[in-house]
Amino acid sequence: MRISRTKNISYPTVILNPYIIKNNIKIIRELTKKDLILVLKSNAYGLQFEIIFEIIKDLVNKIALNNLREFFEYKLYQKKLNNNFKVLLLFPEFDEYLISQAFNYKSIINFSVFSYEYFLFLKEILLKEKVVLDVELEIDTGMNRTGIKFNEINKINEILNFQFFNIKGVYTHLRSDDIYDIYFQLANFKYFLDNFKIKDIDIHILNSAGVLRFIQYFYNINNFNTLDKINLRDFFNIIGLSNFIRIGILFYGIAPNYELLKLKNDLGIQNAIKIKLPFIGVKEVFKNENVGYLNKDVNGVMQDNGLVALVYTGYSVLPFSKKLLFHVYDDVQDYITYSIGPMSMDITEILIKNKNLKEIYLIDNTLTLEEQAFNNSIPVYSYLTSLNSFNKIDFILES
Template sequence: MKPYLKRAWAEVSLGALESNIEKIKSLLHENTQIMAVIKADAYGHGEDEILKKLRECGIRYFAVSNLDEAVSVRKHCPDAEILILGFTPPEYASELEENNIIQGVLSYEYAKELDSFAKQKVRCHVKIDTGMGRIGLKYNDPSKCADEVQKIISLDKISAEGLYTHFAVADNPDDAESCEYTKNQADFIVDVYNILKERGYALRHCHFLNSAGICYHNRPESTLARAGIIMYGLYPNYPVKLPVDLKLVMSLKAVVSQVKKLHKGDSVSYGRTYKADCDGITAATVTVGYADGYSRLLSGKADVLVRGKRCPIIGRVCMDQLVLDVSDAGGVKEGDIVTLIGRDGCEEITADELASLYGTIGYEVVCGISKRVPRIYVD
C-alpha cells in the first residue's frame, strides 16, 4: 500500500461512473443529451479525473455553479458546452466571452447589465422560475414570460440559446401533489418555449430534467438532462427506489491504528458519552474524523465495515479519529482497512444511509469529504 493511503482515503471508481452514465442514457429519449453536473469539484469526487472519464463517455455538455468552475472545466474540455447555472457578476462578461461560457440569465435587468459590460456576445440560457422560488423569470402567464424572454433576446450583446428551469419536488414520485406540481413546472417552460417558437424565436435548448426528473418525470421536450447526484450512484431522495441499478462511485476508507480491550465502566472519547457495560469489549481506533468530512453527528449512530462486518461507532467522533466496537468482527488488528462508505463483502454502507442518520442528504456527505483526504482513482 502506498504510504499516503495509510490514514484515510477515498476510492473513486471510474468504471462505476461509466456504468451509471450508460444507465442514465437508457432512461432518456433519443433527442435528449446528458448535461453532466460537475459543480463542487464533481460533488467531491475530483473534477479532473471525472471530466476525463465523462469525455471518454461522449459527454460534451457540462453544468457548473460559478465562473471559476467554468474556467476550470474549459481548461480540460476545450470543445465542451459549459453552462453556469447561477449568478456571475455582470462585470465578468468579457471572461464569459473569452472562455466561450454559457451564462444563466436570471432577469431582464441582469441581462441588460451583462449586455452593458460585454464586448461582443455573451451566450446565455434564460432561467425561468416555474416554482422553485430561487432565481429566474417569475410569471404566472407563459405568454407574458415569453414577452420578457423576447426583451432579453433583443439585447445587442446577448445571444440567447435556450431556456431552463429546476424542479422542486420531482424526487417525490409517490406523492400525487408533487407529481402534479412537477408536471405543471414542465408544462409551463414548454409552453414558453413553444410560444417563442411560434413568434419566430426557435431557441436551441429547453431543459428541465434534473436527476429526479430523469428518473421519474422524463419528457422528450427536454433537450438536455442535467444529471447530477445519480451520476455518482446516489439517490435524489433516499430511499425512494430508482428505475435503474446505479453503482456507488466513491468509497471512503481508513485504517485501524490501535486495538484494545475495554473493562466494564471504561469510557471512550470526549464527554464520556460511551461507557462499557461489561468486560471484554474489543475497541478499535480508526484514523478518520470530522476534519476529513466524516460528521461528528454520526457519533454513536453509524456503523463502519470491518472485515465484512458492521461495527458500531462508540463515543464521539473526533477531529482525526473515531472508535469502533469490533467485538464481533473477529481478530481485528492494527493496519486493517475499514470501510466507512462503500462495500466490503456482502455489506454496503452508502452516503445516503449515513445522511439519513443525521438528517441530511447524500449530496452533503460526498461534497463534505475534505481536501486532505486523497482521491484514488480505480477501474
C-alpha cells in the same frame, strides 16, 4: 484497558470506479433517450473535478459549473475539447473583469441568465463592448430561488430579444422529487413554452431526482393508477419537449435521497464510490467505561466488555456527521458496526468484534452514502460535498 497497535497508518481514501461511472451514464442515457449535461460544480461535488472530467470528457458534449471562477480554476480553456463542447455557467458572477476575460473563450461558454438583475448587468457590459454571448435562460417554475418567473412575459421577452444574446437554451430547476410537485412545475414550464415559440435550442428540465421519477413511471405506467389529478399524457409530453437532462450525483450512482435508493438500484445504476478509512489502534474497553469525550447528548458508555477500534476520521473530515456506520472486514467476517461516543476532530471510536482488522469502509457497495446521510439527517448533496473539507485525502481509481 489495554491497547494493541496496527500498521499502515495513512489518510482517508476515496476510491472511484471509472467503469461504473461510464456505465451509469450509458444506462441513464438509454432509459431517458436524452443527452446529458453533467453538473461538475463545487469540485465535482467534492470528488475532484480533474479526475471526474478525465473520465467523462469523451462521453458528453456539455457540463455545468457554478461560475467563471470555477471555469478558470479548472483551466478548461487549455483542455482539448471537441468542437461542440459547451460549459454552462449556472451562476456567473457580477464581475465585469471576469466577464471581459471570458470573452476570449465565449465559444465554449453558455452564460445562464439566472435573474433579471443579472440580465441588466450583462446588458450594460455588452452594449458597451458590442460583444455577443451565448446564453441560457433559467425559468422559475415554483422554486422561488433563481430564474425569471414563468409568467413574467415582459421580462422574458426583453431577455429573449436582446440583440447581444444568442439564446442557446432554456431550463428550469425542480425543487422536489415528489411526483405531484414535479407535475406542478412541468405545467408552469409548459405555460412558458406555449407563450414563446422557441425552436432549435437546448431545453432541460429533469435533474437527478426528476430523472428517477420519470423513469419510474415511464416504464411502469401502472404506477399512475395510484395517482390522482395527474394527466399522464401531459406529463410525458412536456418532458418530451426537452432534449437534455441535467444530472449531478446520479451518474456516480448516488440517489438524491434515501427514499430513492431502491429505485436507483432497481434501474441497475450502481455506486461508483468507496471511502476507505485507516485505523490506528484497537482498545479493550470494559463494561460501564466511557469512550471518548463526555457528552450529555451522545452516549459513550460501554454496555458490555468489548473492543473499540480507533478510526482516522472525525468532524474535521465530515463536519455534518454525528453518528456514523462502518463496514468492517477482519480475518473472519465482515459486518456493519457503528461509532460509540461523540466524534472528535480527527478520531472516531467504533465497536468491533475482532482485533485482527483488515479494512474499514465508510462508504462502499453495502453501506451507502445515502444511508449515512439519512442517519445523520442531512441532505445527500451536503454529505457528499463535505469531501471538499477533507484536510488530507487520497483519491484513487479502482481498476
